[in-house]
Amino acid sequence: MSEAMVQILTLFHSGVVYGVIILFGALGEIITEKTGHLNLGVPGIMYLGGISGLMASFFYENNNPDANTAISIILAIVFAFIGSALGGLIYAFLTISLRANQNVTGLALTIFGSGFANFFGGMLNSMSGGVGQISVATASNGFRAYISAIAGNDTKDPLYAIFGYGWLAYVAIALAVILYFVLNKTRVGLSLRAVGEDPATADAAGINVTKYKYFGICIGAGISGMGGLYYTMDYIKGTWANDGTIEALGWLAVALVIFTTWKPLNAIWGAILFGICYWSYLYIPGLDRSSSEIFKMLPYLFTLAVLIVVSLRKKRETQPPAHLGLPYFREER
Amino acid sequence: MSKSKSEPLFRISKRDDISFKKALMIRAIALAAALLVAGIVIIMIVHVNPFKVYGTMFLGAFGTRMRSWVTVRDIMTLLCIAVGLAPAFAMKFWNVGAEGQILIGGISTVFCMKYFDNLPTFVLFLVMIITSMLCGAIWGFLPGFFKANWNTNETLFTLMMNYIAIQFTSFMVAKWENPFGSNSVGIVNNDSMRGWLPSMFSSSPGDDYGWNVVIVMIAVVAMFVYLKYSKQGYEISVVGDSVNTARYAGIRVNKVYIRTMLISGAVCGLAGFVAVSGASHTISTSTAGGRGFTAIIVAWLAKFNTFTMIFISALLIFLDKGASQIASDYHINEHVSQIITSIILFFLLGCEFFINYNVKFKKSSKKSKEVAA
């Protein structure tokens, strides 16, 4: 196999690993935005998911010398989901019931999530003796396990580029497909989209707008939080780093939602593309470190281009949900 | 005939009018509730008397002369950004791109410090201020232009511009890296102190931050006057209230969008100058450090009144400084300040509901039932 081919394979592999984090974040945000709520708290929610899952595994594994992988993983997932869904609940309560401004509330949630996660992350670090010393080996290895019988361990093997990921990566892709199905082929999905497009019409058709919004936002937040969990458990191998990476990834997730024009299936390749953009500087010869930063700018430039093209073409299928960011009060009908 | 099951538990109606006093009281209650919750959080973490903790916070913010100046300096930077956002928000244009506008202003400031350091001091500062404002204005112009012409969603546009600016900053940091391998620009002009905003009461820069206060307060007053007393400010208010009325009044809405975003971006760019020349003397991706987002909340809570922004900025920075002090005194990590800040923000945002709406619990609905029967 040629050297170039190998390079492409490894680039693809690292692109996917990076992309999965964004994919989770974006899938959750797609659900949220489909209900008509622009939640700028995605970075905060991903922080909450990451730290909640990490803490659950950490306390379980540190109190049980013979930690069971399955239990540790389940605890991590359940707590990550609950933690981030609670973050979503704060946002939902403030924006739906108390009618606070969506943008401002989302930003406050990002501050909260980042503070909460870094506070407890720092605490875990100091409890275990320093940065990188946190050990949730059982859970992390469980998350990172892939079927080496098929994928092999050779990073140059094309099979590795397809099968050589921790299983959450496949969950993310499956989730995108399921989300596509639910949004487009089910009654719940139809009602959910109706709420985000035109809540007054949905209301008149007998749909409980408030209920759909609450559920959409909380479940969306829970899914976004999985991105944080994947980051802590798989990407940085069950540790904690206060370097703000999750925040950057969270904003990429918000960007990805726009880039995909609110379509879950597009998010799969979009996320991988974003991941490849991020790492491609390593594979292009003759680049210095500064130009690599320009490459990392690409996802945002692409997103901006999509945003502009969409607004120029005004094609209805690619527009944001019509009621995105706007409050809905029934009595003001 | 009687009304069926779906009678709500309480009725919410829009309040037409609320006295300033009552509104202030609701906010005060919310703040007190927030401090209570934050206090409980603190006790849970550090197990100390919360009053002692609040005392520590005060010392953290104003304990020494230097601490007070640093607190003031940080208030000013945050305030400057919020002032920049005011005109955009007053016309209901969601500029969430302050983060990027600050960075671009900061980069241009460092650029001037590095390459124009042989200019006479006064001219150098003038050039720095003008270029930082110009660069910020360009960053504000783009979303304004696209919004005006094609109604491109400005929230998403400005958000993306932030990250383009952050990556551009990383790019410049790598270009200007000093010393090599440090992944930072280091302190610019560390020996000559060229382009450092001087102290007002002392000859060594960084001894006080009087000039930061002067620059930002000029912006505060100017923006207040601009919004309230100028013709352009009037145009902004009309556009913010109703685009139809604006057209009726002969206001060219597109022009106002673009012009206002130029101004908004320019003042945020100025904040970048203040943050670099007046404080850090370096540039990094954390020069803005989320303050562009925090300032959005400041501007929103202040209802675009630049003087109210002073108090809100002061409150947030005080909490931040105080919490950092708690963190170092009780050996917990500094991020506790973000938690406390966000709790207070949640409460302040939530309490607006009780200012804008009347909540009546089910009582009066009985009457309508009788009538219907």
Added chain:
Amino acid sequence: MDTNLAVEMRKVTKTFGSVVANENVDMQLRKGEILSLLGENGSGKTTLMNMLSGIYFPDSGQILIDGKPVTIASPKDAFKFGIGMIHQHFKLIDVFTATENIVLGLEDNKKFDLEAASKKVLEIAEKYGFQINPKQKIYEMSVSQKQTVEIIKTLYRGAQILILDEPTAVLTPQETEKLFAVMKKMRADGKSIIIITHKLNEVMEISDRVAVLRKGQYIATVNTSETNPQALTDMMVGRATVLDINRPEPVNPEPRLVVENLTCVDEEGVKRLDNVSFTAYSGEILGIAGVAGSGQRELLEAVAGLYPVKSGTIVYSSDYKNSKSLVGLDPLSIRKMGVTMSFVPEDRLGMGLVGTMGMTGNMMIRSWRKGKSFFLDRKSPDKLAQKIKEELEVVTPDVNYPVRRLSGGNVQKVLVGREIAAAPSVLMTAYAVRGLDINTSYTIYNLLTAQKEKGVAVVYVGEDLDVILALCDRVMVLCGGQVSGIVDARTTTKEEIGLLMTQFRREGAKENE
């Protein structure tokens, strides 16, 4: 108990605040008939029907479906009783297909299957002669196609009683023919139909019986075969009331505003104004009558430079020699040309005023640009605000008190006061007295007459025919975006205007066919 009745409403009353929308209204709908509900704007037709469809809840009175008393508290309840209403503003989601809209919110225990639903939609369409593509998106549809979706939506949910709120207002004559054909088929199938309309020719053509409302009161129900348009008009508009409005003869009328062949098209490509020509003279009040949505708003906005003109001319002349074309200019350019045109728009707080500002701030809507200074002149608008407050007795705690918190009458005084203070040569008003009490209304009439005496060309768009007849010098009647007649207000009758308002030029349609 009359089992032949699908719906019976007994002594139904509904009030909004102090406004009585319906007072002790009775109405009966027989099974398998088409009933026309006829009445002027504001006569309470839509309110009455909204109580049937569960949008409003009556203050008092009784509703019987199939002879049994029922409670209709929500649209869901209405569906339960087989009532479906097709509103004037369609409740459809643009990016959804027809089928998706039709099944939206429908909770049956069957599997969610859009294919099967589409089939059922096609079956319904075939049965009644609709043309529909179930997979077409709403935004790709014409207005009449959207209406079809709305009708099928109610039929899909098993509606036996259909209410159509001015269904033909948005249709071309050909589309109207098709709709009527469908309605007849539905009637033959045993459905009971109520059609709200002002168009007498349609009433005569489609309905079996006609129920007439006037000013919230029930007047009568008659068999269509036993009545004629003139008799219906009389019932609808009632006897002319003599109003005590001083109306001096116009002095030296000169053409001030000459509009020729004006045609305007809205965003969706529907003609809002069709070949409108008229002249407004100085020193007279030109009344514009017509049912709501006949193009009044578009006409005034087009003249003011706020609505795009497709073709035609609008020429302003200060005297016979000096004339200026206003087509294609925005309000600022018009003002810069030296044309002093005042405009009191229908949407007071959404277009004419800034709700969050006080009187002073709103005075500046006209004057803010004056002078070369960068800063606003607050003094003269403040003086003006004080003056208007005193002269028109505006009730406000302070001239800086936000106008959106003022009562409707006071809001209107602020707006009219400001527009008159601008010393216009053309003054256009849309529904200047809507929602105002008698005293305030007279204040406004007197102000307009005073303007006329000053030589201003006043254009008065109104809905109360008695007022139009007493206040104006000439009356132009709009109908479906076209001018159906311009008459002398001193010699015409209420009946004549009423007929013009509902006189649709169906013959034009036949020419096209």
